[in-house]
Amino acid sequence: MTEPLYELAHLGHAELLTPVYDRSLAFFTEVYGLDLVHESGGSAYLRAWGDHDLTTLKLTAADRAGLGHVAWRAVSPQALTRRVAALEERGVEGEWIDGDFGHGKAYSFIAPSGQRMELYFETEKYRAPAGKASYLPNQPQSSVARGVGAARIDHINVLANDVPGTREVMCEALGFKLREHLIPPGQPEVGAWLSLMNKAHDLAITREPVPGVTGRLHHLAYAVENREDVLRAADIFCELGVEIEFGPAKHSRTQGFFLYVLEPGGNRIEVFSGGFHIFAPDWEPVTWTTEGQGRSTAWGLEVPASFHSHATPVLP
Amino acid sequence: MTEPLYELAHLGHAELLTPVYDRSLAFFTEVYGLDLVHESGGSAYLRAWGDHDLTTLKLTAADRAGLGHVAWRAVSPQALTRRVAALEERGVEGEWIDGDFGHGKAYSFIAPSGQRMELYFETEKYRAPAGKASYLPNQPQSSVARGVGAARIDHINVLANDVPGTREVMCEALGFKLREHLIPPGQPEVGAWLSLMNKAHDLAITREPVPGVTGRLHHLAYAVENREDVLRAADIFCELGVEIEFGPAKHSRTQGFFLYVLEPGGNRIEVFSGGFHIFAPDWEPVTWTTEGQGRSTAWGLEVPASFHSHATPVLP
């Protein structure tokens, strides 16, 4: 048996681009409930109350919405070196960058699906100032939050022209594990759900609906603590004037309980809770094939058309 | 930086001894909600609906209650070989055994705290027969269960005379990570919470209250899906005549939501949900020291005296 790789630890942070920076920032702080920890060079650096790292979201003013980059943290400096070598061995070229607010040097590369990604190890941990500290010393920050109260960064879903080709690089070079994939009869693989350790997914790769287009974001998700928090989020979004695109409902893949909205810049944002845990080191990927099994939601709720068509950047 | 070890995957199964086998079996099946998958040689082999392995609990008739053994699954055959070598290097001697119902060959040894433990890799996955299959192909079994409906094996708490000595072997030889520990002012370390990957704990080691006694069990825990399921379990225990020892309430360490009862044989059994997730590969162990921080429950609920004194086997 080939040994499983445990070389990447978690989704570290993501950078979202927005053409309406102020409104997006207001959404993420006042509605989604993140804290602004730093602002410079046209970017805001944000964090959720349960994030142990200083910042997990970089919001950057740009001409159009989309994913600036997504960054994965290695389990050690040695693992970082090994994963970069493995990428280069497979012909995925990148470059070392100096780092950014909140983390040290990183290896920046373009995934086969076209999104910019980073690998890094050095990170700055959050140290709560007096007014932000939790009564629980094992929690990075007080859980008293605004709005939806997003608790911690959870996963990202990118689009790819070639789902199996993309996930093979992510698995073989970086140690992602394929947990579930969707192969409708007579079609290529249209979705793959990958994770690093015990989660059902840290990264979802689903099929880009527009031929030849690359690098688009389907959604970024933060977790809340339970399903009641997702239901509560639905009311809060409605009270605060944010339209719900899809949910709350239960995913079939990952079994997570979800809710999707578009932030003012147009990027799709999820409020997520749950998802099953994977402990088996020899997990056999679940292949969803038939219509019966293949439905996107566990209880039969239909997926809105926009969920299959909208992604960022929006195409002209 | 020393690289973190990801060599053990999860708590595989535990063997509980009971002097009232029939009553214990009735408790685990009818009240706790496990399924009986096999019975032979005076032992019952049980599983929860969400367990991916064939069996996670072995219940064995014995003169007195206690822990028969607890078994940890390695991430690969190679990792198994390496961990056995690491144990032997540290002078922890054991022996290879042929395996048991549900798993292959295992290395059996006595932990420094006196409990018998096993390491193994080969396991039998559960394949649900028609009437037990779930509508969700990524779930091992239908979630429709009896009673409390325990969902999956979660963690174990053993007692040790020497908490730091025990956890050091578990961490250094086997790759457990110290997540939190409790060192009251002027006292030795009285508790340590260790995990393998993303959970807050797979193994808790707390101090044996009786000098010189070794090998005792504090509790075994299965998880349910959310806090409402723990509250529901409280009513079900009461309706079915099982007295609650402690909870429902929120732990300070691990932040899990808990409920404890004694099964008819006397072993303490927990219904557990939640617990924070740990993604940082360089997690700094949280040292609980003061009374203010050191309380055992998050919201201030006092711990009943029995929780500090009762363990199995009960001393004469």
Added chain:
Amino acid sequence: MTEPLYELAHLGHAELLTPVYDRSLAFFTEVYGLDLVHESGGSAYLRAWGDHDLTTLKLTAADRAGLGHVAWRAVSPQALTRRVAALEERGVEGEWIDGDFGHGKAYSFIAPSGQRMELYFETEKYRAPAGKASYLPNQPQSSVARGVGAARIDHINVLANDVPGTREVMCEALGFKLREHLIPPGQPEVGAWLSLMNKAHDLAITREPVPGVTGRLHHLAYAVENREDVLRAADIFCELGVEIEFGPAKHSRTQGFFLYVLEPGGNRIEVFSGGFHIFAPDWEPVTWTTEGQGRSTAWGLEVPASFHSHATPVLP
């Protein structure tokens, strides 16, 4: 100010007709979780664990599905007499019947919308036998149930050609209070939600989609204890092969959290939780008028077409 009438206490029971008696009975007992308390004359009498009356559902074999009758309990014998007089004053003629299993004499009449209804006072309270008793003396029965575990009868939704005409009789003669109604621009009133005391609705009257048809049932609802129980019900229905028609989601009217399925006979059955409480004796009915306000679900989920077209009996 005209004094509000508090003359009817609650929805007492409903009789459902089914062309597949055995399968309907299996659904209500094994899936929905009711107990069978009596069977005679081609009818089964059932109860939920939280019902204080002996029986709240009568299931009767018939050529086609539909509502046999629905019965409202008066707050006193005197109130019963007064309400019958009030009906007759308004020209609604009926007849006294001897009663049925579980209740005494009743006044049986046809509502303006065509459904048979009964008013009664004498009822038989449930006295739990030993194995069914709850550990809580203020609860009629142990809450340990099968399947969905429906907890108590809650409300009924009937169809009417003339919604305002029907609800005026129910309000003026019987003391129902109009809580909310839906009057789309340029249309007649298409829905009215009425209650007796503190609930948001005991009776909903919505518009019969087929001109000239009378007496049809839209749905019958039992309550569960919270929203998690509704989510749990969704999984249980799926595990047990019952297709979900609509939900789980949050109603805009009543704000209840809902889930609808069809029982094997074709009658629509709801699992319901919550709904706001009404304490004001001078509650001003909420008129839903615009599209924005008028949507049927709070969070924007679209209503499936079948929800507007299917009712029982199904038309040839």
Added chain:
Amino acid sequence: MTEPLYELAHLGHAELLTPVYDRSLAFFTEVYGLDLVHESGGSAYLRAWGDHDLTTLKLTAADRAGLGHVAWRAVSPQALTRRVAALEERGVEGEWIDGDFGHGKAYSFIAPSGQRMELYFETEKYRAPAGKASYLPNQPQSSVARGVGAARIDHINVLANDVPGTREVMCEALGFKLREHLIPPGQPEVGAWLSLMNKAHDLAITREPVPGVTGRLHHLAYAVENREDVLRAADIFCELGVEIEFGPAKHSRTQGFFLYVLEPGGNRIEVFSGGFHIFAPDWEPVTWTTEGQGRSTAWGLEVPASFHSHATPVLP
């Protein structure tokens, strides 16, 4: 059968006295989550987001903590007149007062247990200004709130030297219904739980522990929407430095899920959810007598000593 009286509609409002007005006001607004709607004459008038009346809590600066008064709203002006006559018939003398911010003329009297009470009908409904309006027209105010987010006034617990004597007046003159009472073997009735319509209690009367003392408050409760909100409140209190006295746990009487704290002035405040519903007009009061049944919490959690001894005003 004597007809049940439905003459009072609900707990209208309560006035709490506090020796630390500013700190109490900060607690109720920032931690408990009420809105301040008016301030005058040394009193603050507050409301919860789900209250339909303009104000439900009056907070008044005073030398010591305690209950200023508690007010019950009649179902009609006629019912108000009848209830005042019924009080006077029983020798309970009072006086008409002009009303206060938020309500019209009221009849003010001293209950047999010594607390000042008011009966009134005319009330001012809350009309949300633009920024406070809910997206749901059947909800008085946006549910986005601060801190615990108390949702609506629920019930009050007063102390009485003579529990049965007090409740008899409340029942016979005012139409409260006795739902449950506690009579330990060989003792007088030490607790009575009364309600007006469908709730398990609007008023609890428990025994004053100090002979001869009258008029004290045990606690005032606001409801939240579900048990998860109570659990969430526990964390929020801890994060905001408010010590929990008791709970979260489940009451045996009423079956409500509860959490108690002392506000800075010393008055005990509950966060409450659930409680069973009572629909039977001929409900037979549940008499709790034995130890087994008589425990105060459903799951066996012991009641802290302070819960039996502390009340406001605190005795010198």
